[in-house]
Amino acid sequence: MDAFGKLSVSQVNITGGFWKARQDLNRDVTLGSVREQFEKTGRFAAFRFDWREGMPDRPHIFWDSDVAKWLESAAYVLNKNEDEALEAYVDAVVDLIEKNQDENGYFNIYFTVCEPENRFCNRMAHELYCAGHLIEAAVAYYEATGKEKFLKAMCRYADHIEKVFKIDDSAEYSTCGHEEIELALVKLYRCTGEKRYLELSKHFVDIRGTAASKEVRAGENDAYVQDHLPVREQTTAEGHSVRAGYLFSAMADLSREYADEGLFAASQKLFENITQKRMYITGGIGSTAAGEAFTVDYDLPNASAYAETCAAISLYMFAGRMSRIKADSAYADIAERAMYNGIISGISLDGKSFFYENPLEINLFDRKLPQKAKVRFPITQRLEVFGCSCCPPNMTRFIASLGENIYSFSRDTVFVHHYMQSTAEFPLDGKKVTIEQTTDYPNDGKVTFRLTGMKNNRLALRIPGWCRKVALRGSDGNVGFETQAGYAYLTVKEDDVRLEFAMDMQPQWLEASGHVCECAGTAALQRGPVVYCAEAVDNGDELWSLRADICAQVEEYYEPSLGLTALKTEGYKKTDKGSRALYLPAGEGYEPRTIKLIPYYAFANRGESDMRVWLYKY
Numbered sequence: 001m002d003a004f005g006k007l008s009v010s011q012v013n014i015t016g017g018f019w020k021a022r023q024d025l026n027r028d029v030t031l032g033s034v035r036e037q038f039e040k041t042g043r044f045a046a047f048r049f050d051w052r053e054g055m056p057d058r059p060h061i062f063w064d065s066d067v068a069k070w071l072e073s074a075a076y077v078l079n080k081n082e083d084e085a086l087e088a089y090v091d092a093v094v095d096l097i098e099k100n101q102d103e104n105g106y107f108n109i110y111f112t113v114c115e116p117e118n119r120f121c122n123r124m125a126h127e128l129y130c131a132g133h134l135i136e137a138a139v140a141y142y143e144a145t146g147k148e149k150f151l152k153a154m155c156r157y158a159d160h161i162e163k164v165f166k167i168d169d170s171a172e173y174s175t176c177g178h179e180e181i182e183l184a185l186v187k188l189y190r191c192t193g194e195k196r197y198l199e200l201s202k203h204f205v206d207i208r209g210t211a212a213s214k215e216v217r218a219g220e221n222d223a224y225v226q227d228h229l230p231v232r233e234q235t236t237a238e239g240h241s242v243r244a245g246y247l248f249s250a251m252a253d254l255s256r257e258y259a260d261e262g263l264f265a266a267s268q269k270l271f272e273n274i275t276q277k278r279m280y281i282t283g284g285i286g287s288t289a290a291g292e293a294f295t296v297d298y299d300l301p302n303a304s305a306y307a308e309t310c311a312a313i314s315l316y317m318f319a320g321r322m323s324r325i326k327a328d329s330a331y332a333d334i335a336e337r338a339m340y341n342g343i344i345s346g347i348s349l350d351g352k353s354f355f356y357e358n359p360l361e362i363n364l365f366d367r368k369l370p371q372k373a374k375v376r377f378p379i380t381q382r383l384e385v386f387g388c389s390c391c392p393p394n395m396t397r398f399i400a401s402l403g404e405n406i407y408s409f410s411r412d413t414v415f416v417h418h419y420m421q422s423t424a425e426f427p428l429d430g431k432k433v434t435i436e437q438t439t440d441y442p443n444d445g446k447v448t449f450r451l452t453g454m455k456n457n458r459l460a461l462r463i464p465g466w467c468r469k470v471a472l473r474g475s476d477g478n479v480g481f482e483t484q485a486g487y488a489y490l491t492v493k494e495d496d497v498r499l500e501f502a503m504d505m506q507p508q509w510l511e512a513s514g515h516v517c518e519c520a521g522t523a524a525l526q527r528g529p530v531v532y533c534a535e536a537v538d539n540g541d542e543l544w545s546l547r548a549d550i551c552a553q554v555e556e557y558y559e560p561s562l563g564l565t566a567l568k569t570e571g572y573k574k575t576d577k578g579s580r581a582l583y584l585p586a587g588e589g590y591e592p593r594t595i596k597l598i599p600y601y602a603f604a605n606r607g608e609s610d611m612r613v614w615l616y617k618y
């Protein structure tokens with residue numbers, strides 16, 4: 001089992017292209033707009049701890065976590081940009097956290113101002129989940145600014161949690177009903193070097209679903225919170241998908257830290273179950289709104305897909321961690337699938353509004369039928385804030401911290417998991433290494449690398465699973481490489497080297513496995529890592545009557561209404577050609593049509609419209 005190193009946000013700069021535009025928008029628009037919504041709804045004010053019964057804006061049990069994710073995002077932004085006002089804003093919240101923290105280290109708004117008598121009594125009340133998000137924020141803020149106040153406050157809280165849950169075992173539950181603390185404690189350990197935090201994380205993961213936990217003894221263990229079995233015995237992803245994604249991320253972290261083969265094998269099985277049987281083509285997971293959960297293998301409904309934005313982010317987190325344990329491109333492939341599709345579909349192109357659920361089909365005719373009035377469908381237009389607003393600040397932290405997942409490294413090898421215009425600088429093998437990527441990926445499959453300080457080290461470039469042909473050239477012509485588990489390995493010959501890596505970006509129609517009932521007879525178009533969809537605004541209503549000719553040529557075109565490059569191809573539409581018959585001889589009534597497809601992530605940016613990812617084939 002390997003344990004590859006990870007770069008920090010400060011070691012990588014995204015300097016242009018697709019993700020730089022998103023990081024700029026995140027910094028300039030989204031962060032401010034999420035903050036404004038959280039101010040308006042009382043989430044920031046709650047940190048003053050002055051709410052009293054009868055007042056408006058009663059704190060919610062997980063408001064701490066909403067603000068914590070925003071603070072974490074602000075920290076990543078501050079890591080890259082000087083912004084005195086933003087830093088002062090964060091400092092003011094940190095002051096409130098320190099001021100309102102109990103002497104014993106406890107910190108939670110709801111269980112201080114609303115139900116102080118019920119601390120650590122109800123495992124479904126998100127106390128440790130909130131603690132975990134605050135810890136992640138504190139680590140990020142310390143790494144961005146070097147300021148220790150927040151970090152120290154969270155160390156005091158982690159010490160208290162250790163005492164209550166591990167040393168005294170005095171809480172009424174053993175594990176939190178929403179995982180998060182586990183992965184946060186690993187981060188706290190890596191930041192502080194304090195092994196007790198790692199051991200506490202391991203304690204929480206090890207005890208979940210075992211007879212040693214209070215919930216199993218009380219018969220309250222439940223697949224919804226992944227404690228139907230000890231984690232090492234779990235082979236299918238069950239229950240609430242965000243909870244699962246966070247737990248599996250922590251399992252991966254711990255298997256790496258402890259070189260725990262058994263835990264890694266369990267993580268691998270769970271990863272395979274998700275990505276081979278329970279994941280949408282967009283990287284969305286958790287197909288039902290009932291419990292925001294996984295259901296059974298191959299149950300992937302399109303119109304009612306839940307596919308929470310946070311769940312896709314949790315899969316990206318899990319995949320990123322797995323890629324730092326085993327050099328297998330399957331992990332970064334999945335992270336990439338989520339990044340370019342089911343995660344960023346969660347935010348509007350103007351950076352101000354969000355989807356919580358990310359369906360793969362909108363059929364307004366069907367959902368407006370009176371008999372469907374009780375069926376729960378995802379909303380069709382993004383909103384600026386939700387009552388349960390976990391996704392917006394998860395999006396801001398995902399975008400702001402992206403750089404940290406581009407690379408990993410072993411003693412002498414640098415792995416390139418993701419392609420984006422960027423620069424990175426870090427120590428390798430006792431030398432200072434810099435890597436510069438110049439690229440317009442994913443619009444274009446060419447990436448130029450400039451590597452310095454890597455003589456005699458190896459570079460391992462991910463060959464994306466969707467890519468059928470790659471070429472690698474140096475200044476003297478083609479460069480040979482060896483392929484292993486989806487990475488192209490080469491030894492760098494000089495200390496200043498330029499390489500050109502070219503990935504074939506030919507659009508491809510994909511079909512789902514024959515086991516997926518919802519996708520029977522259909523195909524979806526993908527170019528590079530980007531999945532496309534058809535919207536009624538481009539193709540007229542009744543998208544179900546389109547028939548894609550999957551052998552026709554696919555062309556790129558500029559779609560001005562979105563400011564994006566989109567795709568068009570030929571196919572047919574069943575118009576009945578003027579016939580009024582309800583049933584026609586098969587094959588009659590089709591007219592040729594140009595079908596326009598836009599990146600899935602850009603759907604619902606031009607008003608309410610029908611949409612389909614999976615088109616019927618001609």
Ligand code: FUB
Nearest residue numbers: 062178242292310388390
């Ligand atoms: O419960 C906290 C967050 O809200 C979860 O992660 C989301 O799925 C939503 O339930």
Ligand code: ZN
Nearest residue numbers: 308310390391
């Ligand atoms: Zn969410």
